Amino acid sequence: MTTDRRTADATTTGPTTTRPGAASPGAPGPGTAGRGTTEGTDRATGRAAGAPHPARSAAAVPAPVRRRRVPATGTALTYLSLVLATLVVLLPLAVVFLTSLKTSQEVSGGSALSLPGNWLNLSNYVTAFTRGKMLVAFGNTAFILFFAIGGTVLIGSMTAYAVDRFDFRGKRLVMVLFLVATLVPGVTTQVATFQVINGFGLVDTRWAPILLYMGTDIVSVYIFLQFIRSIPTSLDEAARLDGANAFTIYRKIIFPLLKPAIATVVIIKGITTYNDFYIPFLYLHSEELGTISTALFRFKGPFGAHWEAISAGAILVIVPTLIIFLLLQRWIYNGFAQGATK
Amino acid sequence: MTETTHSASGRAGGSRSPGAEKPRWAGMSPGGGRRGAGGSGGSGGADSGAGSGRSWHRSPVRQLTPWLFLAIPLARLVTFTYVPVASMVSYSFTDWDGVSPTRDATGVDNYVQIFTRPELFRVFFVSGYYLAASAVQIAVALYFAAVLSFNLRFRNFFKGILFFPYLINGVAIGFVFLYFFQDGGTLDSVLSWAGFGSDHAWLGDPTSANVSLAGVSMWRFTGLNFVLFLGAIQSVPAELYEAAELDGAGKWQQFRHLIAPSIKPVISLSVILAVSGSLSVFEIPYIMTGGATGTSTFVIQTVKLAFQFNKTGLASAAAVVLLAIILLITWIQRRLVPDDKVDLV
Numbered sequence: 001m002t003t004d005r006r007t008a009d010a011t012t013t014g015p016t017t018t019r020p021g022a023a024s025p026g027a028p029g030p031g032t033a034g035r036g037t038t039e040g041t042d043r044a045t046g047r048a049a050g051a052p053h054p055a056r057s058a059a060a061v062p063a064p065v066r067r068r069r070v071p072a073t074g075t076a077l078t079y080l081s082l083v084l085a086t087l088v089v090l091l092p093l094a095v096v097f098l099t100s101l102k103t104s105q106e107v108s109g110g111s112a113l114s115l116p117g118n119w120l121n122l123s124n125y126v127t128a129f130t131r132g133k134m135l136v137a138f139g140n141t142a143f144i145l146f147f148a149i150g151g152t153v154l155i156g157s158m159t160a161y162a163v164d165r166f167d168f169r170g171k172r173l174v175m176v177l178f179l180v181a182t183l184v185p186g187v188t189t190q191v192a193t194f195q196v197i198n199g200f201g202l203v204d205t206r207w208a209p210i211l212l213y214m215g216t217d218i219v220s221v222y223i224f225l226q227f228i229r230s231i232p233t234s235l236d237e238a239a240r241l242d243g244a245n246a247f248t249i250y251r252k253i254i255f256p257l258l259k260p261a262i263a264t265v266v267i268i269k270g271i272t273t274y275n276d277f278y279i280p281f282l283y284l285h286s287e288e289l290g291t292i293s294t295a296l297f298r299f300k301g302p303f304g305a306h307w308e309a310i311s312a313g314a315i316l317v318i319v320p321t322l323i324i325f326l327l328l329q330r331w332i333y334n335g336f337a338q339g340a341t342k
Numbered sequence: 343m344t345e346t347t348h349s350a351s352g353r354a355g356g357s358r359s360p361g362a363e364k365p366r367w368a369g370m371s372p373g374g375g376r377r378g379a380g381g382s383g384g385s386g387g388a389d390s391g392a393g394s395g396r397s398w399h400r401s402p403v404r405q406l407t408p409w410l411f412l413a414i415p416l417a418r419l420v421t422f423t424y425v426p427v428a429s430m431v432s433y434s435f436t437d438w439d440g441v442s443p444t445r446d447a448t449g450v451d452n453y454v455q456i457f458t459r460p461e462l463f464r465v466f467f468v469s470g471y472y473l474a475a476s477a478v479q480i481a482v483a484l485y486f487a488a489v490l491s492f493n494l495r496f497r498n499f500f501k502g503i504l505f506f507p508y509l510i511n512g513v514a515i516g517f518v519f520l521y522f523f524q525d526g527g528t529l530d531s532v533l534s535w536a537g538f539g540s541d542h543a544w545l546g547d548p549t550s551a552n553v554s555l556a557g558v559s560m561w562r563f564t565g566l567n568f569v570l571f572l573g574a575i576q577s578v579p580a581e582l583y584e585a586a587e588l589d590g591a592g593k594w595q596q597f598r599h600l601i602a603p604s605i606k607p608v609i610s611l612s613v614i615l616a617v618s619g620s621l622s623v624f625e626i627p628y629i630m631t632g633g634a635t636g637t638s639t640f641v642i643q644t645v646k647l648a649f650q651f652n653k654t655g656l657a658s659a660a661a662v663v664l665l666a667i668i669l670l671i672t673w674i675q676r677r678l679v680p681d682d683k684v685d686l687v
Contacts, residue, residue: 078489085486086503088561095528096518112521112531155415162411169405174412181423183672187622187641188665191648191657192430193422195440214418221415246407275511277625282649296513297629307521314514321509329502332509336566337573 093318100124100311107308124312128299132313136288137295141274144206144291148213149269152220153262160224161250165236182218190282197283208283209291213273220265227261228254264335267328271321292317427665433658440654452659462660465640468552469620472639475556476616479564480609486564487571488601501572508565516629519558548636555627555637562626563619567612574605614675618668640664 099107101116101124128134163175186193193212194203202208231254239249277293284294296313303309325332434452438445456462486504490497507515522528523544530541545551578600586596624641627633633642640660648657 078494082486082489082494082500086500089503089507091532092518092522092528092561095531096521099521112526112528113535155418158411159415162408166408168408171408174416177416177419177424181419183669184423184427184665185618185622185668187624188644188661188668189423189426189430191644191654191661192426192433194648195429195654196421196426211418212422218419246411250411271509275509277512277629282645293511293513296511296517300517307524310517311521314517317511317514321511322506325502325506325509329498333501333505333569333573336508337569 096311097315099307100315102308104306104308107306124308125316127309128313128316131303131309132299132316133287133290133295134292134313134316137290137292140206140284140289141291144209144213144280145270145273147210148273149266151210151214152269153265155214156220156224156265157228157255157258157262158250159221160228161254164225164228165233165246165254178218178221186212187278190278194282203283204285204289206284206289209276209279212279212283213269213276220269223264224258224261227258231257263331267331267335271324271332274321430658430661430665433655434662435659436655438655438658439652440648441652445655448655452656453663455656456660456663462643464636465638465643468637468639469623471552471556472559472620472623473617475560476563476620479560480567480612480616482560483564483567483612484571484605484609487568487575487605488597490572491575491601501569504568505565507562508569510562512562512625513629515558515562516626519554519561519626520630523554545631545635551631551635551637555630558630559623559626570608570612571605574608575601578604610675610678614672617671621664621667 095112098114098116099112101119101121102110103117103121103123106114106117159178163171197203197208197211202211235253235257236249239253244252275293276291277297280289280291280294281297284290287298290298296317299313300310433445435447435449436445437448437451486500490501490504494500520527525541525543529544542550544554582600583596586600591599622641623639624645627637627639628642628645631637633639633646638646641664644657644660644664647653647660
């Protein structure tokens with residue numbers, strides 16, 4: 001975990017150091033050192049990620065750019081293995097993409113690897129989008145995403161604020177409760193969680209997944225907690241002298257400064273929520289409440305043998321992820337590395 | 343005064359006590375027994391705050407405020423984690439069907455069934471396939487992380503390619519690989535193109551199906567392990583490698599003495615994720631085969647027991663067993679690899 005902190009801090013502490021009001025000694029050392037390393041190695045990706053890092057160029061640390069070179073003998077084999085891995089990853093996806101552009105006859109007649117006759121044949125996408133009720137599904141997913149992410153951010157940051165900035169009886173107990181909860185895998189408890197949700201009368205409403213996504217996420221608390229520690233308490237003290245109460249301090253000082261951590265949480269939470277199948281499958285039975293996962297899953301039923309339509313549906317679901325990934329690469333790498341090691 | 347406004351703003355309407363009216367800077371007691379400044383590590387410039395905050399820290403409002411912030415998070419945590427665990431344990435000793443108002447206590451009968459009925463117990467062996475795949479997955483991820491920690495051409499491209507599958511929707515992955523394994527699908531076409539004509543039904547028999555599904559799960563999750571390992575390897579300062587090279591250390595020695603120690607915590611984390619992950623596999627087999635042809639896993643079986651066959655009692659017992667196994671493995675891992683993770687308070 002400590003090993004990973006360096007890359008993680010490179011993202012998260014960035015903006016804090018530039019903030020004029022923030023006492024610069026408040027920025028943890030490893031973050032500053034780490035920035036140099038990642039900057040060197042990730043410069044090529046930095047196009048999109050460069051924007052949220054105003055502190056980057058200001059980092060006075062000479063960048064110890066990795067200059068290690070592979071020995072010449074192994075180079076060919078190394079590239080061979082990488083190209084092979086690329087093929088293994090891309091081939092299944094590429095074939096499905098090709099299939100999505102084919103006509104029904106082309107699919108049943110030709111080989112899976114053959115090319116579509118008309119590269120602009122989008123009729124399968126139209127079928128998948130309309131017959132698969134994808135528009136409703138994207139709408140439901142967006143609705144769930146909005147409230148689940150909003151709730152996670154509020155809950156995570158409030159918890160982190162209370163735990164880090166206050167000293168109170170029962171604090172250890174609270175932390176133990178949160179820690180132990182990370183050990184309980186969500187999949188195991190759904191049998192009983194279903195009864196709780198059922199007791200609230202929320203089965204088959206979009207509030208069931210929203211509540212569960214907010215509730216199961218302890219990782220975000222840790223991300224916020226780690227970040228909130230790098231915000232100097234002198235800021236709180238100064239605001240308190242000016243007459244601000246705890247809630248104002250949270251809302252006006254802590255929350256705005258948490259932006260990088262919020263971005264991390266939004267990305268992790270957003271992608272995992274978008275991809276989740278288990279929860280909507282268990283709780284959202286009505287067809288009009290389908291999320292993109294369950295809508296795609298149900299779409300296969302009536303189109304069992306029409307691989308061109310199913311492929312188009314799968315590609316439709318993958319494309320938004322691909323776009324987000326290309327735009328936010330660095331944030332995604334760091335976010336998931338940070339989230340998983342907590 | 344600050345404290346007055348602050349209890350008024352609290353949603354729960356806290357009790358306002360006269361002690362709270364005291365200015366926070368009054369009555370400094372530097373020798374106070376409590377920890378000051380909320381244990382916020384790494385924050386400089388708190389010297390004025392820490393001392394003067396002491397009396398304020400003890401005031402009742404100061405004691406109440408954190409609970410206002412924690413009320414919703416704690417309520418949610420208890421409702422959706424601790425209540426289910428407790429009720430799951432209590433259901434597991436009954437024959438409840440999940441619907442009827444009455445239930446009969448059946449003692450440990452559900453647990454006896456899980457361990458004695460072969461068709462219920464069999465799902466544990468399916469986890470073996472996924473566990474084996476996870477081992478390969480960790481090795482592959484380690485290899486590519488080591489390779490891509492060097493200054494290669496196109497390294498960000500390869501990094502992106504290797505990681506991307508982890509981000510793809512599970513249902514989409516299931517369909518992509520259904521087509522991949524289907525008769526005359528991607529795999530068959532590639533094999534016949536390469537000269538190995540085959541009409542093997544990949545998802546047709548239990549062994550082949552489980553190996554195929556475990557392979558899909560490997561395809562999906564290698565990227566996460568890879569990124570974790572890469573991050574850990576890159577956290578080793580470049581100067582160390584230079585120093586090692588100057589001292590004449592070879593690539594293997596660099597790996598052995600520099601890379602290996604730095605990724606040990608991440609590997610131990612990956613192992614625990616692999617074990618608990620292979621016990622709780624659900625999406626890939628459920629989407630691709632629905633648990634048919636011997637590919638049912640523990641979670642698929644539990645979900646079917648609870649939501650198709652209305653055997654909530656038996657399903658709860660199964661879930662309790664799974665939870666116990668995962669907690670046990672986590673505990674063993676914590677014993678074997680003590681880490682510095684628990685620095686939260």
